[in-house]
Amino acid sequence: MTSIPADVGSRDGSRGAAGTTPAAPPARRRRRTLSSSQWAAVGFAAPLLVYLVLFYAYPLWRNIDLSVHDYTIRAFVQGDAEFVGLQNYVEVFGSSTFPTALWNTFVFTFGSIAFQFTIGLALAVFFRSSFRLSNTLRAMFLVPWLLPLIVSASTWAWMLNSENGIVNSVITAFGGEQINWLTSPDTALISVTIANIWLGIPFNLVILYSGLQNIPGEVYEAASLDGAGAWRQFWSITFPLLRPVSAITILLGLIYTLKVVDVIWVMTTGGPGDASTTLAIWSYREAFGTGQPDFSPAAAVGNLLIVIALVFGFLHLRLQNRQEATS
Amino acid sequence: MTERKVWWKTALGVVFTALMLFPVYWMVNVSFTQTRDLRADPPHWFPWDPTFEGYEAVFAQQLPALGTSLLVGLGSVVLTVVIAAPAGYALALLHLRGGRTLNFLLLVAQMIPAVVMAMGFYAVYNNLGLLNTIPGLIVADSTIAVPFGVLLFTAFMSGIPREMLQAARVDGAGAWRTFRSIVIPMSRNSILTVSLFAFLWAWSDFIFASTLNRNGDLIPITLSIYNYIGNNTTQWNAIMATAVVASVPAAILLVVAQRYVAAGVTAGAVKD
Numbered sequence: 001m002t003s004i005p006a007d008v009g010s011r012d013g014s015r016g017a018a019g020t021t022p023a024a025p026p027a028r029r030r031r032r033t034l035s036s037s038q039w040a041a042v043g044f045a046a047p048l049l050v051y052l053v054l055f056y057a058y059p060l061w062r063n064i065d066l067s068v069h070d071y072t073i074r075a076f077v078q079g080d081a082e083f084v085g086l087q088n089y090v091e092v093f094g095s096s097t098f099p100t101a102l103w104n105t106f107v108f109t110f111g112s113i114a115f116q117f118t119i120g121l122a123l124a125v126f127f128r129s130s131f132r133l134s135n136t137l138r139a140m141f142l143v144p145w146l147l148p149l150i151v152s153a154s155t156w157a158w159m160l161n162s163e164n165g166i167v168n169s170v171i172t173a174f175g176g177e178q179i180n181w182l183t184s185p186d187t188a189l190i191s192v193t194i195a196n197i198w199l200g201i202p203f204n205l206v207i208l209y210s211g212l213q214n215i216p217g218e219v220y221e222a223a224s225l226d227g228a229g230a231w232r233q234f235w236s237i238t239f240p241l242l243r244p245v246s247a248i249t250i251l252l253g254l255i256y257t258l259k260v261v262d263v264i265w266v267m268t269t270g271g272p273g274d275a276s277t278t279l280a281i282w283s284y285r286e287a288f289g290t291g292q293p294d295f296s297p298a299a300a301v302g303n304l305l306i307v308i309a310l311v312f313g314f315l316h317l318r319l320q321n322r323q324e325a326t327s
Numbered sequence: 328m329t330e331r332k333v334w335w336k337t338a339l340g341v342v343f344t345a346l347m348l349f350p351v352y353w354m355v356n357v358s359f360t361q362t363r364d365l366r367a368d369p370p371h372w373f374p375w376d377p378t379f380e381g382y383e384a385v386f387a388q389q390l391p392a393l394g395t396s397l398l399v400g401l402g403s404v405v406l407t408v409v410i411a412a413p414a415g416y417a418l419a420l421l422h423l424r425g426g427r428t429l430n431f432l433l434l435v436a437q438m439i440p441a442v443v444m445a446m447g448f449y450a451v452y453n454n455l456g457l458l459n460t461i462p463g464l465i466v467a468d469s470t471i472a473v474p475f476g477v478l479l480f481t482a483f484m485s486g487i488p489r490e491m492l493q494a495a496r497v498d499g500a501g502a503w504r505t506f507r508s509i510v511i512p513m514s515r516n517s518i519l520t521v522s523l524f525a526f527l528w529a530w531s532d533f534i535f536a537s538t539l540n541r542n543g544d545l546i547p548i549t550l551s552i553y554n555y556i557g558n559n560t561t562q563w564n565a566i567m568a569t570a571v572v573a574s575v576p577a578a579i580l581l582v583v584a585q586r587y588v589a590a591g592v593t594a595g596a597v598k599d
Binding site: 037038040041042043044045047048049051052055056058059060061062063065066076077079123126127129131132133134137139140141142143144146147148149150151152154155156157158159163164166169173198201255258259261262265266280283284287288295298299302303305306309310312313316317 | 333334336337339340341343344347348350351353354357365366369370409410411413414416417418421422423424429431432434435436437438439440441442443444445446447448449450451453454466467469470473477501502503506527530531533534537538541548549552553556563566567570573574577578580581585
C-alpha cells in the first residue's frame with residue numbers, strides 16, 4: 001500500500017526527466033501543471049493511505065505474524081514467541097474441528113444464501129407492482145437489517161428457547177413435539193441459519209428490487225400483449241435480465257455470510273460441542289471465547305477464512321468488471 | 328376489477344410484513360411482560376398487563392453504556408468522513424494516479440472478516456496500550472465504514488458537473504478551495520449516507536467491542552446486552568427492554584433517513 005505514493009512520485013520524476021529533453025516545451029508546461037494537480041490528489045488521498053497502512057495493513061501483518069509463531073498469553077505480553085513456521089496451519093488442518101467447521105460454514109453459508117435470495121427475489125417481484133402502502137411496507141422490511149445483530153440474535157434465542165420460546169409453544173399447540181432448537185446438536189445449525197436468513201432478506205430485497213427497477217416496463221407490456229402470463233414473464237424476462245444483479249447479490253451475500261460471528265455466538269456460541277461452529281466462530285472462540293486465549297491457531301483459521309473470502313471476492317470483481325464492459 | 332386486485336395485494340403485503348416483523352414485535356412484547364408471565368403457557372401474545380420494570384432497569388443501569396455507544400458511533404462517523412471524503416475527491420475528481428489499484432484494495436479490504444481484524448488489532452493495541460479505550464474502539468469500528476465510505480464518495484463525486492469545477496478554477500480556486508466550497512456542499516447527501524452507515528455499524532458492532540473493549544470501564548450497549556444475557560438468564564423482559572432501547576437509533580434513522588439507507592445499500596452493489 002505504501003507503494004502508491006512512491007509510485008506516483010517516481011512516475012512524476014521520470015516524466016520530469018523526460019521533459020528536460022529539448023523535445024517539446026509546451027507539453028512540458030502542461031505536464032508540470034498535471035503533476036502539481038497530482039500532488040494535490042496525493043495530498044487529499046494521504047489520510048486514507050496512512051489510515052490503510054496503519055489500520056489495515058499493520059493489523060493484518062500482525063495477524064500473519066501471530067499465525068507463524070507460538071503465541072501463548074505469556075509470550076504475548078513478553079513478546080518472545082517462538083517461530084514455528086506453518087506448524088499452526090498443520091495443526092488446524094489436522095484438528096478434528098476442521099472438517100466439522102468447514103462443513104458447517106458450507107451449510108450455513110449456502111443455506112442462508114439460497115433462502116435469502118429466493119425469498120428476497122419473490123418479495124422484490126411482489127413489491128414491483130405498486131399498490132397502496134407498497135412503499136411503506138417495503139421500508140418496514142428494512143427493519144431487521146438495521147437492528148444491531150446482537151439484538152436480533154438475542155430475540156431469536158428467546159423465541160427458540162426450548163421451554164418458554166414462542167416457536168415451541170406454537171408447535172406444541174398444534175400437537176407437535178417440543179424441539180430443543182439451540183441445545184440439540186441436530187438443530188443448532190439450522191436454528192442459527194434460520195435467524196441469519198431472516199437477517200439477510202432485507203439486503204437481498206433492496207438490491208434485487210433496484211435491479212428490477214432497471215428493467216424497462218415496455219418489455220413486460222410487450223410480453224403481456226403476446227399473452228405471456230405472470231409465471232412465464234418471470235422466467236422469460238425478469239430472471240434472465242436480472243442475472244447480473246443476482247450474481248453480484250449472491251456473491252456479496254457469500255462474502256458477508258462467511259464472516260458472520262455475532263449471530264451464531266450469541267445464540268449457541270458454536271455449540272453444543274462443535275455443532276454450529278463455523279470457521280469464523282472457531283477462530284473467534286480460540287482467540288476470545290475461552291478463558292485461555294490461543295491466538296496462533298485462531299489467526300491461522302482467520303487467514304484461511306481470508307483466503308476463502310478473497311476467492312469469492314475476486315469472482316465478484318470479475319463479474320462486476322464484465323458487467324461494466326458490457327453496459 | 329383492478330381496484331380489487333390492488334386491495335388484495337395490499338392485504339398480502341401486510342401479511343408478509345407482519346410475518347417478517349414478528350420477531351421485532353415479540354421483542355417489544357416480551358420487554359413489557361411481567362416476570363411471572365414470561366414462562367406462562369400459552370405465552371402472552373399481547374402485554375395486557377404491561378410492566379415497565381425492564382425499562383426502569385435499563386435507565387438505572389444502561390445509561391453509561393448507551394452514552395459510550397453514542398460516543399463511539401459519533402467518533403466513528405467523524406473519523407470515517409474526514410478520511411473518506413477527501414479520498415473520494417482525489418479519486419473521483421483529481422484523477423489520482425494508481426486510483427484503480429486503490430479502488431481494488433478498498434474492495435478487498437471490505438472482504439476481510441472482522442474477526443481477523445479483531446485479532447490483529449488486539450495484538451497491535453496490546454503493545455500500544457490501547458486495549459479497553461474508547462479511541463481504540465472508535466478506530467477499529469471505523470474500519471468497517473471507511474472503505475465503503477471512500478467507494479461511495481467516489482461514486483457520488485464523479486457525478487458533480489465538470490463545468491462547476493472548471494468555473495472554480497477559472498476564478499482562481501485551488502484544489503482545497505474547490506473541495507471546501509463546491510465539492511463538500513454538493514456532496515451533502517453522500518455525507519449523510521456515509522455518516523448514517525458509519526454510525527449504525529459502530530453502534531451495532533459486537534465483535535470489536537467484545538474483543539478490544541471487553542474489560543473496559545465503559546462498555547458499549549451491545550456488549551452490555553451480551554453480558555446481561557450471560558449473567559441473568561431469567562430476566563428476559565429486562566434483556567428485551569435493553570434490546571428495544573438499543574434499537575431506537577435504527578428506528579429513528581429508518582423514519583428520518585430511509586432514502587439514504589436504500590441509496591447506501593444499493594450503491595455498494597449495483598452500478599447504474
